[in-house]
Amino acid sequence: MFMPKHSFAPVLGQVDRYVLDSKLLENRLGDPTSREILVHIAPEGVDLIHKGEKLPVIIYLAPFTSSGPARAGWKAFSESILQRHERLVGNGEMPPCLLVLPDTFTSLGGNQFVDSPVMGNWSTWLSSDLKDSIMQRYSCNGKFGLIGKSSGGYGAMYNALTKPGQWDGIVSHSGDVGFETMFMPTFTETITHISRYDSPANYVDSVMKAGKMSSDDFHTLMICAMAASYDPGISEADNPLGIQLPVDMKYCELDEHRWSKWLEFDTLKLIESNSNNLNSLKLLFFDCGNQDQYGIQYGSRKLAIRLSELGINHIWEEFDGTHSGIDFRLDTSLPLLSKSLMS
Numbered sequence: 001m002f003m004p005k006h007s008f009a010p011v012l013g014q015v016d017r018y019v020l021d022s023k024l025l026e027n028r029l030g031d032p033t034s035r036e037i038l039v040h041i042a043p044e045g046v047d048l049i050h051k052g053e054k055l056p057v058i059i060y061l062a063p064f065t066s067s068g069p070a071r072a073g074w075k076a077f078s079e080s081i082l083q084r085h086e087r088l089v090g091n092g093e094m095p096p097c098l099l100v101l102p103d104t105f106t107s108l109g110g111n112q113f114v115d116s117p118v119m120g121n122w123s124t125w126l127s128s129d130l131k132d133s134i135m136q137r138y139s140c141n142g143k144f145g146l147i148g149k150s151s152g153g154y155g156a157m158y159n160a161l162t163k164p165g166q167w168d169g170i171v172s173h174s175g176d177v178g179f180e181t182m183f184m185p186t187f188t189e190t191i192t193h194i195s196r197y198d199s200p201a202n203y204v205d206s207v208m209k210a211g212k213m214s215s216d217d218f219h220t221l222m223i224c225a226m227a228a229s230y231d232p233g234i235s236e237a238d239n240p241l242g243i244q245l246p247v248d249m250k251y252c253e254l255d256e257h258r259w260s261k262w263l264e265f266d267t268l269k270l271i272e273s274n275s276n277n278l279n280s281l282k283l284l285f286f287d288c289g290n291q292d293q294y295g296i297q298y299g300s301r302k303l304a305i306r307l308s309e310l311g312i313n314h315i316w317e318e319f320d321g322t323h324s325g326i327d328f329r330l331d332t333s334l335p336l337l338s339k340s341l342m343s
Contacts, residue, residue: 007079045096056341061148064110068101113155169283178299289321
């Protein structure tokens with residue numbers, strides 16, 4: 001009988017947890033501004049620190065419906081990111097680093113790692129308060145990398161484009177790109193689900209008060225989170241969060257002004273004005289499965305072509321797979337990122 005391989009390896013390195021409070025994370029959702037930060041150092045890294053050496057920092061940005069500490073947890077028929085980290089370092093495939101896994105979950109189900117009055121100023125938090133707290137607590141070499149999947153991958157790419165000089169290398173696994181292909185086909189499904197509540201504001205309020213979520217709620221809440229990230233409205237009595245969609249509720253017709261606000265955050269658009277911000281990166285790696293359920297492969301292919309046209313050094317890989325079950329790609333990206341942060 002054949003079964004998927006499971007890692008029974010114990011985590012032998014140093015695992016720290018601390019809480020970071022920041023006013024930058026004040027938000028309309030009422031989510032806490034104090035967040036747990038998990039830091040993992042493989043045994044070889046602990047030894048180097050004891051010898052007085054400094055390590056690079058890799059910050060992991062979690063996908064939608066997940067968070068850093070959750071990614072560190074035990075996984076059936078697989079290995080946690082902590083086990084993977086120790087295996088790669090122990091085998092000599094990657095140099096030791098400080099692997100940081102922050103809690104970035106929100107009440108809308110996830111995070112795009114941008115600054116938003118609804119969600120909090122996550123982009124600024126990453127490059128300021130989080131980085132500062134790590135440097136105060138650990139022996140760092142001053143090099144910082146971002147790595148993430150899906151929304152986390154988008155966050156890595158977005159922050160490299162908009163925070164020049166703050167990040168030395170980034171990895172985006174199946175990160176959101178090509179919003180017209182990704183999101184526009186989903187709006188009919190979204191407003192059909194919301195229509196029974198009359199408005200996005202009523203829908204979100206209902207979900208937050210419900211004891212459980214339906215299968216349809218996952219995608220609908222995700223689109224509301226995107227709206228809160230890319231085009232937050234003002235807070236009003238009948239819409240305290242300021243969530244507004246780029247389509248009308250009756251005919252699903254596109255509001256060109258609202259939609260243009262979304263497109264300003266699409267990395268396909270951002271590279272046209274911000275590509276110079278990528279020149280200082282030691283590594284720009286992104287990949288996507290050729291059967292991605294969200295159509296991210298199409299925007300990724302366009303991004304790879306445009307980066308080449310602009311003369312931006314990058315590594316683009318398309319693999320056989322979907323949007324799910326792609327942690328194996330970390331075996332490729334983590335060593336590349338850690339090595340790039342050593343120089």
